[in-house]
Amino acid sequence: MEKLFQELPKPSNLHVHFSTFVPYDVILKDIKKNKDLRDRLYISSTQELNFCKNRKKNMSYKLITEQDIDKIEKLLKRKDKLKTFVLLGGIFYGIIKNFDYYKNFYLKHILSQMKLQKIQYIEFRLRLGSCIDQHGKNIPIIEELEALYPYRKHFRIIVQDNKSKEKDSLHYFQNIIDLVRGTKYESIICGYDFVGSEDKKKSFFQQHFHALQNFKKKNHIQYYLHAGEVPNQPTSVTNLDYAIRLNPIRIGHGINLFKHPHLWKDIQKKNIYLENCPISNYVFFKYHLDIQNIIQYIDQIVIGSDDDNKFGSNLSMDYFYLHHLGLEMKYIYQLLLNSGKFVPHFNKKEFDKHFLIFYKKYLKLKKK
Ligand SMILES: [Zn+2]
Numbered sequence: 001m002e003k004l005f006q007e008l009p010k011p012s013n014l015h016v017h018f019s020t021f022v023p024y025d026v027i028l029k030d031i032k033k034n035k036d037l038r039d040r041l042y043i044s045s046t047q048e049l050n051f052c053k054n055r056k057k058n059m060s061y062k063l064i065t066e067q068d069i070d071k072i073e074k075l076l077k078r079k080d081k082l083k084t085f086v087l088l089g090g091i092f093y094g095i096i097k098n099f100d101y102y103k104n105f106y107l108k109h110i111l112s113q114m115k116l117q118k119i120q121y122i123e124f125r126l127r128l129g130s131c132i133d134q135h136g137k138n139i140p141i142i143e144e145l146e147a148l149y150p151y152r153k154h155f156r157i158i159v160q161d162n163k164s165k166e167k168d169s170l171h172y173f174q175n176i177i178d179l180v181r182g183t184k185y186e187s188i189i190c191g192y193d194f195v196g197s198e199d200k201k202k203s204f205f206q207q208h209f210h211a212l213q214n215f216k217k218k219n220h221i222q223y224y225l226h227a228g229e230v231p232n233q234p235t236s237v238t239n240l241d242y243a244i245r246l247n248p249i250r251i252g253h254g255i256n257l258f259k260h261p262h263l264w265k266d267i268q269k270k271n272i273y274l275e276n277c278p279i280s281n282y283v284f285f286k287y288h289l290d291i292q293n294i295i296q297y298i299d300q301i302v303i304g305s306d307d308d309n310k311f312g313s314n315l316s317m318d319y320f321y322l323h324h325l326g327l328e329m330k331y332i333y334q335l336l337l338n339s340g341k342f343v344p345h346f347n348k349k350e351f352d353k354h355f356l357i358f359y360k361k362y363l364k365l366k367k368k
């Protein structure tokens with residue numbers, strides 16, 4: 001049955017981080033079989049390949065070696081995926097950032113993965129401007145946008161900054177807004193997201209509310225905000241509350257909504273959608289989704305996969321997980337339709353046709 005869910009037609013994946021979408025073993029295969037690629041693939045040379053911990057000025061790069069590849073392969077084989085996720089995430093992020101790889105391999109893999117999983121359209125969270133050339137030098141954002149441009153009918157970008165220091169992020173976003181304004185690249189970008197830490201004492205959105213509100217107004221942009229992700233954390237609830245006040249198109253994760261019905265009222269009034277990521281929330285926060293909650297608020301929910309590689313999971317598995325928890329097929333159909341609302345030129349008739357094919361196979365399998 002799990003396999004069959006790959007065939008479930010999925011209008012869109014609306015919460016997924018760009019660098020975690022293509023399975024790591026697909027990337028490793030490229031590197032192993034392509035010596036030419038290996039000879040120009042640079043990785044961070046310090047701290048055992050872990051790029052994330054090394055955003056320092058004196059960071060240097062080196063060519064990937066056979067030993068590095070062995071090490072990565074061993075890590076990939078380890079069963080405790082979650083423990084190695086951060087490390088692997090850092091390593092592969094370092095590889096994907098190579099603009100050569102990004103442009104000539106990664107973007108193409110995205111399309112084949114979409115086809116494999118029957119996903120029509122994606123909105124990726126991505127920090128633009130992180131790519132490097134073969135000497136470790138930064139690639140101008142405009143070149144990255146040019147590489148992304150041909151794919152705009154398949155996927156678009158929600159620009160994300162990882163640091164979430166208000167001043168830095170606003171400066172970074174402003175840079176991109178000014179760069180794309182009035183150009184063809186505007187069509188690649190849906191909007192902007194801040195990922196503020198929620199376990200500190202102060203809520204990011206509360207703290208910077210006015211600055212963020214003014215920034216949005218001044219630049220006529222849309223927000224898609226990560227908020228309310230940490231269960232039973234008061235700061236996370238406050239953060240969610242202020243995120244809602246910023247009128248985003250959607251809110252990422254937001255699992256604290258389920259315990260705070262008054263916030264749901266605001267969400268419904270403002271027609272904000274919740275990007276629920278069932279497997280991610282379970283894996284990272286041991287958050288058990290209550291199916292009754294999903295049913296109760298189904299009109300405002302879409303399903304996302306967040307970080308596909310963290311557990312070797314993907315959007316198909318998120319839908320399968322919901323089914324496994326007992327969510328009836330009519331509700332799964334509703335969630336899929338919701339996700340179609342964000343697809344440019346969504347064709348409901350076409351979708352219904354494919355869904356029916358899936359549904360017949362599903363019923364047949366269920367009888368067995
Ligand atoms: Zn996320």
